Amino acid sequence: MTEERSLSYGSNFRMSKAKHLLRLIRKTNDCCPMHSQNYGLSNSHVRKEYALEMACSSIRYGPGVTEEVGMDFENMGAKKIAVITDKNLAVLPPVIKAVQAIEKCGLQYEVFDNVRVEPTDSSFIECIEFARKANPDAFLAIGGGSVMDTAKAANLYNAYPDADFLDFVNAPVGRGLPVTKTLSPLIAIPTTAGTGSETTGVSVFDYEPLKAKTGIANRAIRPTLGIVDPENILTMPERVTAYSGFDVLCHAIESYTALPYTERGPAPENPKFRPAYQGSNPLSDVWSRHACYITAKYFKRAVKDPEDYEARQNMHLASAMAGVGFGNAGVHLCHGLSYSISGLNREYRAENYPKEKKLIPHGLSVCITAPAVFAATADSSLDRHAEIAEILGGKPVRKEDAGKALPEVLREYLHDLDVPDGLGALGYSDEDIPNLVAGALPQKRVLCISPIDASAEPIAEIYAKSMKNY
Known part of the structure; x- marks a missing residue:
């Protein structure tokens, strides 16, 4: 180049x-x-x-609502949850409380804690491979925008096990294919007050071959539920x-x-x-x-x-x-x-x-x-x-x-x-x-x-x- x-x-x-x-x-x-x-x-x-369409995730707000997440998955009929977070958060109260809530309801889970801050295509792919191997029927994202965006991508590509990574990436970098399948439930718990990713069908990453950001934008990837718990941002x-x-x-x-x-x-x-x-x-x-x-x-x-x-x-x-x-x-x-x-x-x-x-x-x-x-x-x-x-x-x-x-x-x-x-x-x-x-x-x-x-x-x-x- x-x-x-x-x-x-x-x-x-x-x-x-x-x-x-x-x-x-x-x-x-x-x-x-x-x-x-x-x-x-x-x-x-x-x-x-000539028309507009309003779409967003369901939002629950309140101090302590993180502790309800196990019941949410139980109500959805989930049996195994992929918990997506990063290494710093993995040992902090938001993740600990959420995992305890899942355990309390007797549900299985696997944790992926290697999300990269400002994710890349390669870090997305690593999480996608984790999800395909774990084969969960629901996803939980706990973190900032990087974590939530990574979980959205993992949920999407887990539903399309044979898809090439660029299939759903926005054109002109990717092919921008439509999402025609129903994805697994995704609950997002933000630990920062900024991205709003718990409400949107957008997932952004650095595409390393071009040294530029791009993403995936489709209503189908938005979280099923965003849990906005103000207790989770006190240590930001x-x-x-x-x-x-x-x-x-x-x-x-x-x-x-x-x-x-x-x-x-x-x-x-x-x-x-x-x-x-x-x-x-x-x-x-x-x-x-x-x-x-x-x-x-x-x-x-x-x-x-x-x-x-x-x-x-x-x-x-x-x-x-x-x-x-x-x-x-x-x-x-x-x-x-x-x-x-x-x-x-x-x-x-x-x-x-x-x-x-x-x-x-x-x-x-x-x-x-x-x-x-x-x-x-x-x-x-x-x-x-x-x-x-x-x-x-x-x-x-x-x-x-x-x-x-x-x-x-x-x-x-x-x-x-x-x-x-x-x-x-x-x-x-x-x-x-x-x-x-x-x-x-x-x-x-x-x-x-x-x-x-x-x-x-x-x-x-x-x-x-x-x-x-x-």
């Missing part, structure tokens, strides 16, 4: 190590058929979307609290400002092909907006005071609420641009995360471009951007000032919560922009509900403006 290519967007940068990605991009249109926008092309003949480290909280915030803002669902096209020929990420819509708006209100009130408190139980409890709720919102509306540029930021990381190691590995946490990779993203998207819906700026900043914002007000409020949050100062602080420079762009462009699932042109030039400009935020 040594091809060099010049892209003209202000300055000419040299493109390297992107041959495979560029080939994928060239093979596809501006979007996959179910998400097509075709910026710059006439699509007057395309029938736009400070940086994990901060970065997972920014993930909540970006989920809510991106879904609220996404391309309206009625502007997405073409409408599916069959409702089973309606995508999980549909664009902003009246049902998702309720959840996304309310998640912003909760985050405005409790986010900084939850990070700055680990003993503030009220704040952490409410951020746990905000995570689930934002999950319902973005799980049906979708996210766009912050997430679409984040995948190459984390995938191309060279040396950055985040505090409070495993020290033995280079890692840019998901929430950090998402929020680092937020000021530049929402400055760029403001004109697409000035009223919505102004409303979010007002909610987060706590003071009135004129609609015409939204393009400056929301980025400024977000910079204040980033600065107050000690987020590194832009991509430069993560080890990137202008010379990396071509590779970052090349890693972002295949993220069709999210870029295609961007409210603005999500081609190479505007994406490059956002990366350039995100090199330094303060």
